[in-house]
Amino acid sequence: MESPTDTPTEIPTTLGEQLLLLSLDDESGAAKESAKVALAISAAALVECALADRIEVTDGRVTVVDATPIGEPALDAALALIAGKERPSSAKDWINRLKRDAMAEANAGLIAKGLVREEKKKVLGLIPVRRYPEADGSVEVAVRRRLDAAVLEGATPDERTGVLVALLHGAKLHRLAFPDADARRVAAAMETLAQGQWAATAVRQVVKAAEDALTAIIAVTVATTVVAGS
Numbered sequence: 001m002e003s004p005t006d007t008p009t010e011i012p013t014t015l016g017e018q019l020l021l022l023s024l025d026d027e028s029g030a031a032k033e034s035a036k037v038a039l040a041i042s043a044a045a046l047v048e049c050a051l052a053d054r055i056e057v058t059d060g061r062v063t064v065v066d067a068t069p070i071g072e073p074a075l076d077a078a079l080a081l082i083a084g085k086e087r088p089s090s091a092k093d094w095i096n097r098l099k100r101d102a103m104a105e106a107n108a109g110l111i112a113k114g115l116v117r118e119e120k121k122k123v124l125g126l127i128p129v130r131r132y133p134e135a136d137g138s139v140e141v142a143v144r145r146r147l148d149a150a151v152l153e154g155a156t157p158d159e160r161t162g163v164l165v166a167l168l169h170g171a172k173l174h175r176l177a178f179p180d181a182d183a184r185r186v187a188a189a190m191e192t193l194a195q196g197q198w199a200a201t202a203v204r205q206v207v208k209a210a211e212d213a214l215t216a217i218i219a220v221t222v223a224t225t226v227v228a229g230s
Helices: 015-023 034-051 073-084 091-112 138-152 159-170 183-194 201-229
Strands: 055-058 061-064 119-123 127-131
Touching: 015 034, 015 091, 015 138, 015 159, 034 055, 034 073, 034 091, 034 159, 034 201, 055 201, 061 073, 073 091, 091 201, 138 159, 138 183, 159 183, 159 201
Parallel strands: none
Antiparallel strands: 055 061, 119 127
16 A cells, blocks of 8 residues: 555554544543544545545445555445445445544554554543543644645645645534634635645545535534524
């Protein structure tokens, strides 16, 4: 497998693992925006499969063009599921289906790569919880540096950084990547980058399908939450 890392010295990580790193509090290991992050990680698995020339989107449906394993457990599990389905489904359907295991698989990957450690605690002495504080911050620092360069400084992103921007934008996770920046400026820059030409046409089609699906799912989730709370 071609290394998914963006620089030769960086520990190889998937886009889903990078998204999770952005969401985890470095000290406590608690995840922020976990529902949106799970959806974004699921979408990232689809895009990773496209980047590896394993899937494409045809007539709005995700189809497998090569079922050969990629070499990353979480991605291979997603690819096997897609390849095993008798009839092709939409990106939206797959994002909803894959989200169930998305966080757990990304956490497992980060633990295996030594980037976070798992801590088991009990809330109020009764409720068991798991937290994932930082063990090695080098990858998160590198990811944030690339995002800053592309979104805040106007640098042309490489393919994987462009995908990451599109996923963050589609999932409305701007604040995870840019907690201290002007929200409107960040959203506008990410919108422009998400529509850029930083990837091959086939990959851009999958990215667009995933981004649109994320936006639609989250819009419905927000609307349902508002109605339920009124």
